[in-house]
Amino acid sequence: MxxxxxxxxxxxxxxxxxxxxxxxxxxxxxxxxxxxxxxxxxxxxxxxxxxxxxxxxxxxxxxxxxxxxxxxKALLNERFTTLETAHATGLSGSGRLHDLFLRWESMSPGDYAKGGAGLTIYWGWFESPFGLALVMGTDKGICGLGFAAEMGEEGAMQDLVRRWPKADYVEDPMRLRPWVLAAFGAEDAELRQAPLYLIGAPFQIKVWEALLQIPSGHVTTYSEIAESIGNPRAVRAVGTAVGRNPVSWLIPCHRALRKSGGLGGYHWGLPVKRALLAYESARAEA
Structure with missing residues (x-):
């Protein structure tokens, strides 16, 4: 590091x-x-x-x-979100996440297919409430956020870099710092802007859009996400796309659970997922 x-x-x-x-x-x-x-x-x-x-x-x-x-399991019983109605009822707009992001956009499929060629990605390491975090961003917004608690610093770095192998990477934490402050809840209103720039395949983008509709403190299931994007049989593919989410915490893949109430997998480690859910549940109760 x-x-x-x-x-x-x-x-x-x-x-x-x-x-x-x-x-x-x-x-x-x-x-x-x-x-x-x-x-x-x-x-x-x-x-x-x-x-x-x-x-x-x-x-x-x-x-x-x-x-x-x-x-x-308690979350599924008490705070299950039906994604098809979440947006219509305004529920998805009530969470802290949606207050922070004034805008988000995604890379075109053609540009994504280039593996990041011609794209400059800035990166830096930051202390976060959930351990050491690696944050990456372009001029348009945060495109990557990973935690090093389970896989280590080198593993987290390699994990994000290999998603866009042809991009140019520039270490510049101060450039990202205002967005990171907003992402982790800084109180200064002038810093509460953390735009997202989603870099993924079209199907992945659809899944990540669905995740953004889950309110803070609520959860849903992989099958519910598949239903919401109009492909109810694609539960396995949805699970893969959730796991490939490059912007943990902000695109809340930790809010996706198994129907049984099990945590399922989490790319950055199940202890981190438990901490994220616990934090959001506590804030929702408060």
Whole structure:
């Protein structure tokens, strides 16, 4: 890793605290007390609870319940989204994600077939609430976001680069920084613009468009996505397209579950998927 750009000042400090706390909670065999978590963070229990609750929206104790193995099934029962009606009812516009992105567009099929030839992609490493994140973007918006927690920094970099092997890659984290701040919830209104630039095959783009209709804190199934794009038998192909989503977190593939309530797969690691769902559920409740 050549360079890493932190989320600055107080926001960056809180993100680092939350990242460490989530890692600790997720790796514990049993629920951790407030006192134990605070001690690991080097804080008083009151100070840690205040910071955690401000960022997540609920207490550490309540958040740990969202990380329980049965949480995915509960989400399907309580917050299942029918994609065909989500947009019509305005539900898809109520999530934080859709407030952040003022615009998004996709590369033409012909340009995509060129493997990124003639395209300049800027990249940088950033600390995020869900671990170290690799962010990539063009002049038009964020085109890639991956997490290194499970596959490591080199693996994450190779994973994104090989999607567009003929592009020119330029390390420039400061160029991406305003979009990254918006993507991970910076409060400064002037920074709340994080446009997306989707680079994929036409079928993949359709699936990713469907994912963008799932409100924060809600989930759907792979079969529901297939129905919504007019190809109900393409559940397996939909699953592949979900897994190939290059912009994790922002194109919310973590909100797609199996009909059984199982988490299914997640390209960047199931612990990351559980953390993303838990965070969004907590925020929705708050």
């Amino acid at each position: 050549e360079q890493m750009t932190d989320i600055p000042t107080e926001t960056g400090y809180h993100f680092n605290v939350m990242r460490r706390a989530i890692d600790l909670i997720d790796g514990a065999e049993a629920p951790l007390s407030l006192e134990a978590l605070a001690a690991e963070m080097g804080m008083s229990p009151a100070h840690f609870q205040r910071i955690f609750s401000r960022w997540v929206g609920v207490s550490p104790k309540r958040y740990q319940q969202y990380l329980a193995l049965g949480h995915a």
